[in-house]
Amino acid sequence: MRNAFHDELDSITTTLLQMSALVKIAITDATTGLLTADLAIAEKVIAADSVIDEIQHDLDARTINLMARQQPVASDLRTLVTSLRMSADLERMGDLANHVAKQARMRYPNSAVPAELIQIITSMSIVANKLIDKLAVVIEHRDTVRAQEIETDDDEMDKLHRELIAALLSDDWSYGVETAIDMTLLGRYYERFADHAVSIARRVYFLVTGEYLNY
């Protein structure tokens, strides 16, 4: 049975997908700005963050308004509450992309990332992209298989993060403390980005199955 309420639910999902598309652009461009010391693209990411924030504000207002008007029960209410939480995670993922872009801007015209670590950061960005692509499918189709895959992809991100820290601690490290601090923070941003994707995947999994995923 379709009705106006379910049309509004669909429109909320559409906005969440729009947020995830913007977050994907943000993390991709932020990584490009970081690895190529491209100030223009870093500035673009930084400016675009407020767009994601505004979409979240607007979406949350619509969601709460829908709760108030339609008085949904049980599963519809849970869907709306989950939507509020997903929008918060996506907004935070946008913030983390913004942090990566700011790191690129802070070190411009130099690159914040030494040549030896470009490969690891590139790999972290590839995992971040894979996560966000799957996240879009999870959000749109409530795909629990992809939700579970996101957990596995996050393990890959954690592995890359450990490799990054190991590189900073190796005897070969010759870039000093400042670059080590930069890389520690960058590693944390990508890792937290993945954590928020996992958080969304777990919320959708719980919504669909009523069970916690590896919690």
Added chain:
Amino acid sequence: MRNAFHDELDSITTTLLQMSALVKIAITDATTGLLTADLAIAEKVIAADSVIDEIQHDLDARTINLMARQQPVASDLRTLVTSLRMSADLERMGDLANHVAKQARMRYPNSAVPAELIQIITSMSIVANKLIDKLAVVIEHRDTVRAQEIETDDDEMDKLHRELIAALLSDDWSYGVETAIDMTLLGRYYERFADHAVSIARRVYFLVTGEYLNY
């Protein structure tokens, strides 16, 4: 007018206060464990984190259940949505205290913090305590003056965070990259802890006034 619904709202507030009390213990003990290389107290914080997580799970279930049963409109609904968000912030503050404790455990029997930085970390912990004390007042009494003060206290935390990074970058830094990485992460944990307190303060401020606080 008092009724069963408002009694349940009060009980939700009581649980949020209980969470904030546990978070205060967690960050205080985690800092003690960190600064005195006390493994037992660090382990206590790590074990207690699941208690905060369980309270949050239970509280959120109660909150959503109350939404479904009582079909609150307007301000009551907003209060419940804000409660869900506050519990998420408090849970995350518990995680950050847990991260501090894990850092203490990882370096045991050594201290993760060099003697020169004990003062800064102590100051960050004092600010964290001040924030959480005010947060309890904000949560209990919807005190908008204290909510605004929390913003100012957060500026103090940011200042300490900058001092910490400056110390790592000074020519006098003699502790190498590993300790710099530890301190970078620790600084980030305290800073994010304060950010979540600000987030709660802003939510309550908005709930009371309908206006955004420095957003």
